[in-house]
Amino acid sequence: EALKHGRTVEMFEAKRLANAAWELSLLARIDEGMRNGDIWLAYQPQWDYHEARLSGAEALIRWNDPVRGPIRPDEFILQAEQAGRIDALTYWVLDQAISAAERFNAFGPRFQISINLSAQLVDKPSLISSVADIVRRRGIDCRLLTIEVTETAGMCNRPAAIQNLMKLRAMGFRLSIDDFGTGEASLSYLAELPSDELKLDRRFVSKIVHHERERHIVASTINLAHALKQTVVAEGIEDLSTFELLRQLGCDVGQGYHISRPETLDQLIARYAALTKQ
Numbered sequence: 001e002a003l004k005h006g007r008t009v010e011m012f013e014a015k016r017l018a019n020a021a022w023e024l025s026l027l028a029r030i031d032e033g034m035r036n037g038d039i040w041l042a043y044q045p046q047w048d049y050h051e052a053r054l055s056g057a058e059a060l061i062r063w064n065d066p067v068r069g070p071i072r073p074d075e076f077i078l079q080a081e082q083a084g085r086i087d088a089l090t091y092w093v094l095d096q097a098i099s100a101a102e103r104f105n106a107f108g109p110r111f112q113i114s115i116n117l118s119a120q121l122v123d124k125p126s127l128i129s130s131v132a133d134i135v136r137r138r139g140i141d142c143r144l145l146t147i148e149v150t151e152t153a154g155m156c157n158r159p160a161a162i163q164n165l166m167k168l169r170a171m172g173f174r175l176s177i178d179d180f181g182t183g184e185a186s187l188s189y190l191a192e193l194p195s196d197e198l199k200l201d202r203r204f205v206s207k208i209v210h211h212e213r214e215r216h217i218v219a220s221t222i223n224l225a226h227a228l229k230q231t232v233v234a235e236g237i238e239d240l241s242t243f244e245l246l247r248q249l250g251c252d253v254g255q256g257y258h259i260s261r262p263e264t265l266d267q268l269i270a271r272y273a274a275l276t277k278q
């Protein structure tokens with residue numbers, strides 16, 4: 001019996017060590033990826049219905065791991081959170097987004113860059129000082145950046161999160177409630193968070209042409225958001241009829257494969273430059 005117990009402990013210990021080694025290598029590979037370009041940002045443009053032009057882009061993280069190949073961003077974000085690397089990753093994203101915003105805004109009209117803020121970071125006391133450091137170092141106009149937040153189980157301290165978001169907004173950042181209408185971002189969010197923008201989730205947007213219920217939900221949400229002085233962005237627009245219906249419903253900004261897939265920064269800048277010159 002003692003022998004059997006000893007072996008179980010041994011196996012448990014071996015598993016623990018393997019996990020620790022895996023996490024350590026994940027951590028090292030994330031750091032390495034940020035340095036060598038295995039980790040990069042794709043940019044998905046956003047279409048302003050009122051101005052009839054591309055008015056911004058969302059930065060979406062990509063990781064081509066040399067060993068495992070491309071890793072899905074939500075899976076990768078989760079791993080980075082577990083490995084305790086989400087702060088470094090987010091500040092890296094912010095730094096990259098600042099460079100992107102500078103390049104877009106070097107010519108042509110105002111161009112907004114959106115980044116995603118992990119729920120694990122949003123209530124952290126260190127968030128504001130870290131962001132302020134980067135902003136001071138890079139000297140950017142924060143109004144060119146939009147920070148998208150989604151609620152997940154990770155956001156435990158709501159008052160602290162709201163405090164942080166208010167401070168970010170006071171710095172000049174625009175705030176966006178991502179995935180609105182899903183379980184993760186609901187009316188209480190709209191009531192409590194200081195926000196400028198609401199992103200309608202793809203799960204609703206993709207159904208508005210063929211399903212009356214979703215059409216009513218989206219139409220009402222747009223009206224509600226406008227009453228609260230929010231800009232409405234629809235995500236996941238995959239075809240022309242959805243794109244046109246959203247215009248009729250008064251949506252402000254559209255994002256989705258119908259407009260463009262996420263592209264590299266160079267691709268998007270080239271396209272934007274060509275459009276702006278016309």
Ligand code: C2E
Pocket residue numbers: 044059060061072073074077093116117118119178179202235236237238255256257258262
């Ligand atoms: P999200 O913030 O809701 O981003 C929108 C997702 O929808 C992106 O997936 C985008 O590529 C995809 N998408 C855009 N247009 C369409 C469309 O017309 N049809 C369909 N079917 N999909 C469309 P992606 O790039 O795989 O990112 C997945 C999620 O990973 C994001 O969802 C976001 O939650 C997270 N994520 C990505 N980058 C970051 C980051 O830098 N930081 C954090 N914390 N999370 C990130």
Ligand code: CA
Pocket residue numbers: 058116148178
């Ligand atoms: Ca987003």
Ligand code: CA
Pocket residue numbers: 178179199201235
């Ligand atoms: Ca979203």
Ligand code: CA
Pocket residue numbers: 179
């Ligand atoms: Ca999402």
